[in-house]
Amino acid sequence: xxxxxxxxxxxxxxxxxxxxxxxxxxxxxxxxxxxxxxxxxxxxxxxxxxxxxxxxxxxxxxxxxxxxxxxxxxxxxxxxxxxxxxxxxxxxxxxxxxxxxxxxxxxxxxxxxxxxxxxxxxxxxxxxxxxxxxxxxxxxxxxxxxxxxxxxxxxxxxxxxxxxxxxxxxxxxxxxxxxxxxxxxxxxxxxxxxxxxxxxxxxxxxxxxxxxxxxxxxxxxxxxxxxxxxxxxxxxxxxxxxxxxxxxxxx
Amino acid sequence: xxxxxxxxxxxxxxxxxxxxxxxxxxxxxxxxxxxxxxxxxxxxxxxxxxxxxxxxxxxxxxxxxxxxxxxxxxxxxxxxxxxxxxxxxxxxxxxxxxxxxxxxxxxxxxxxxxxxxxxxxxxxxxxxxxxxxxxxxxxxxxxxxxxxxxxxxxxxxxxxxxxxxxxxxxxxxxxxxxxxxxxxxxxxxxxxxxxxxxxxxxxxxxxxxxxxxxxxxxxxxxxxxxxxxxxxxxxxxxxxxxxxxxxxxxxxxxxxxxxxxxxxxxxxxxxxxxxxxxxxxxxxxxxxxxxxxxxxxxxxxxxxxxxxxxxxxxxxxxxxxxxxxxxxxxx
Amino acid sequence: xxxxxxxxxxxxxxxxxxxxxxxxxxxxxxxxxxxxxxxxxxxxxxxxxxxxxxxxxxxxxxxxxxxxxxxxxxxxxxxxxxxxxxxxxxxxxxxxxxxxxxxxxxxxxxxxxxxxxxxxxxxxxxxxxxxxxxxxxxxxxxxxxxxxxxxxxxxxxxxxxxxxxxxxxxxxxxxxxxxxxxxxxxxxxxxxxxxxxxxxxxxxxxxxxxxxxxxxxxxxxxxxxxxxxxxxxxxxxxxxxxxxxxxxxxxxxxxxxxxxxxxxxxxxxxxxxxxxxxxxxxxxxxx
Numbered sequence: 001x002x003x004x005x006x007x008x009x010x011x012x013x014x015x016x017x018x019x020x021x022x023x024x025x026x027x028x029x030x031x032x033x034x035x036x037x038x039x040x041x042x043x044x045x046x047x048x049x050x051x052x053x054x055x056x057x058x059x060x061x062x063x064x065x066x067x068x069x070x071x072x073x074x075x076x077x078x079x080x081x082x083x084x085x086x087x088x089x090x091x092x093x094x095x096x097x098x099x100x101x102x103x104x105x106x107x108x109x110x111x112x113x114x115x116x117x118x119x120x121x122x123x124x125x126x127x128x129x130x131x132x133x134x135x136x137x138x139x140x141x142x143x144x145x146x147x148x149x150x151x152x153x154x155x156x157x158x159x160x161x162x163x164x165x166x167x168x169x170x171x172x173x174x175x176x177x178x179x180x181x182x183x184x185x186x187x188x189x190x191x192x193x194x195x196x197x198x199x200x201x202x203x204x205x206x207x208x209x210x211x212x213x214x215x216x217x218x219x220x221x222x223x224x225x226x227x228x229x230x231x232x233x234x235x236x237x238x239x240x241x242x243x244x245x246x247x248x249x250x251x
Numbered sequence: 252x253x254x255x256x257x258x259x260x261x262x263x264x265x266x267x268x269x270x271x272x273x274x275x276x277x278x279x280x281x282x283x284x285x286x287x288x289x290x291x292x293x294x295x296x297x298x299x300x301x302x303x304x305x306x307x308x309x310x311x312x313x314x315x316x317x318x319x320x321x322x323x324x325x326x327x328x329x330x331x332x333x334x335x336x337x338x339x340x341x342x343x344x345x346x347x348x349x350x351x352x353x354x355x356x357x358x359x360x361x362x363x364x365x366x367x368x369x370x371x372x373x374x375x376x377x378x379x380x381x382x383x384x385x386x387x388x389x390x391x392x393x394x395x396x397x398x399x400x401x402x403x404x405x406x407x408x409x410x411x412x413x414x415x416x417x418x419x420x421x422x423x424x425x426x427x428x429x430x431x432x433x434x435x436x437x438x439x440x441x442x443x444x445x446x447x448x449x450x451x452x453x454x455x456x457x458x459x460x461x462x463x464x465x466x467x468x469x470x471x472x473x474x475x476x477x478x479x480x481x482x483x484x485x486x487x488x489x490x491x492x493x494x495x496x497x498x499x500x501x502x503x504x505x506x507x508x509x510x511x512x513x514x515x516x517x518x519x520x521x522x523x524x525x526x527x528x529x530x531x532x533x534x535x536x537x538x539x540x541x542x543x544x545x546x547x548x549x550x551x552x553x554x555x556x557x558x559x560x561x562x563x564x565x566x567x568x569x570x571x572x573x574x575x576x577x578x579x580x581x582x
Numbered sequence: 583x584x585x586x587x588x589x590x591x592x593x594x595x596x597x598x599x600x601x602x603x604x605x606x607x608x609x610x611x612x613x614x615x616x617x618x619x620x621x622x623x624x625x626x627x628x629x630x631x632x633x634x635x636x637x638x639x640x641x642x643x644x645x646x647x648x649x650x651x652x653x654x655x656x657x658x659x660x661x662x663x664x665x666x667x668x669x670x671x672x673x674x675x676x677x678x679x680x681x682x683x684x685x686x687x688x689x690x691x692x693x694x695x696x697x698x699x700x701x702x703x704x705x706x707x708x709x710x711x712x713x714x715x716x717x718x719x720x721x722x723x724x725x726x727x728x729x730x731x732x733x734x735x736x737x738x739x740x741x742x743x744x745x746x747x748x749x750x751x752x753x754x755x756x757x758x759x760x761x762x763x764x765x766x767x768x769x770x771x772x773x774x775x776x777x778x779x780x781x782x783x784x785x786x787x788x789x790x791x792x793x794x795x796x797x798x799x800x801x802x803x804x805x806x807x808x809x810x811x812x813x814x815x816x817x818x819x820x821x822x823x824x825x826x827x828x829x830x831x832x833x834x835x836x837x838x839x840x841x842x843x844x845x846x847x848x849x850x851x852x853x854x855x856x857x858x859x860x861x862x863x864x865x866x867x868x869x
Contacts, residue, residue, distance in 0.1 A: 120268030554687025
């Protein structure tokens, strides 16, 4: 049995008396394409925040490739290969796409502290940045300032920034959220084109996307894992349908 | 737009390199700084003050305009530099350039120590801490009569000629040349810094604090580095003041100085490297011209200007100019 | 016979009460909206000058001018909030700092223009002059009056916060703004009302301050530092915190002047920096 790329054990967190994560146990094998679904307020983004270190858990542990990273800081987790994208675009509005991705690449290469040579002379960094952008079809708009990019391209830039860190595990928080239908195809192609060595966990609401990309689905309800299984199992599960369509207990 | 034509000609490398190329306006500006020698020789000491204050504003721009740290106590480093250079001369070593380096070193060291505090806080707490540290520095200088001369100021400073040749004269030729040269050299360094990966990281911190750790960046380490550099440059400016005026007063470490430099930087436009310089020129020339008016009326106009800048011209004068330029060229 | 130290403590307490009335408005508005209003003490100054004008020019009794000082500051704050502040709720800290400092500068200039730069005295009523003998100490009547007013204000504030619907809205918005909005609370309007109340209290404080510390155009900045220290040490959005910090600062300041004048403000600044490093949100603050 090989070590999972990312695993959590009994991960728990509460905001005052409101539990947002209850003893969550997840295990992502290398190369997995897992989807995390659940009604609004189930704690999906919270789980990602816990995994990436933006939130500290009250109890439980997180393992990256077998190593305990529970007390490791967020930027160190990224350096060890755990990256995420944000549900709401968290980009650098005043930088253009090339600068933004080049910054991420420079950080990874440990060059971001260098203050003498100009960015333009760090050829390998720039080459790598441009290549990432080109693969995501952002090459020709890479000189445009981020805040002027159309929304779909901004979502692609979200992904580009996280890819620049050369992650082994990538957590995608609703990658196609808010993208107009004519542009969402590009986003899905980008996700589909991601390397098979890369382990993916993505939060999605659109079931078509989930069934198209995921090999395994985890259902989160009220901060706890409700059930998990293959797409067909989940589709057939009446409990899942009830949680989504039924009594609306999570309002 | 023109991006299609642009991508046919530019490569990513050449695009980024073009960002750091000198614009003809910049060359014109620096040539214009030589004008006071020929056209306004009576104002050379004012010009020297402007160069020194511009250097101070430049140092604040690094942390405020680029890393986004609002400091209400930056004069602490200016004052530390001034007192260090003054004391060095008072106790026997009046060599100007080594004095500058010494003062920058002291200020930088103190800045380095303070940076461990500064880098851990944000927003209102950070503003209050910078204010508090600045006020503490002032009180310390005020109380330490035996070292700083307290409210009487530091006496007994006497500078040797610059490079062994240029005596500090009464008209200000040496003072202005010295200050201008220092400003220009440091400016070149700051320009390199801004165009480097580190400069990009600082802009990233300012643009989106949350994103930085998510791309593996250690924002605190970057802030510490920027703050230390800014402190050293501020100390350098303070030392210039001490040396060219051969005196140091409490004013150099006062809240007034911290507030004035903030106003200048915002007026000119933070985050544009030249904003502090432009702001310093306008502010000090105006203050000189209106020096007959009682101080509170002067502050009326400064207040009105600040309100105007915030409500109408968010990026200061340079920001407004670049917006006009962009609109003009896109027609 | 009580030793003189109790006299010092009494003076310090009175001073602290004055500082509390001046600061509490800023603490609540900062806690509510994170809006850095450095013009807060300019409102205080406005209240002070309203009282001076009414007493010296129109011969009103001092106590009658107090509600007017409150109202004047509150009304001006409403005007400024509608015209300028409203647009900057989501702006950067720097923009808020600059706008409000600019307004403070303007107010100082206007005050200097109208009233001149020297301190203006005001005639306090016969009833409040002199002192009361308590266990051998001479307790100033005006200071007793000040403490009484401050305590009344505190009771009204705490009561209002706990027992009125508006108070509940304020508490909710300070606690978690996003959730408060989600529950349908008009946070912007809550802020505007709270801001008016807080500025009004500052105006009241300014009027009360004349007798204790004197009023001149620099008041807007001299006391701003104290108010900022109290707010940051006490905790944003906390009435208890402001109260505790104000008393602490008031007593330390007066005691310091009596027993250790060389230390001066050094100790207060140091305390502030140390407290903020230990508790960035203040002693009683949230987040």
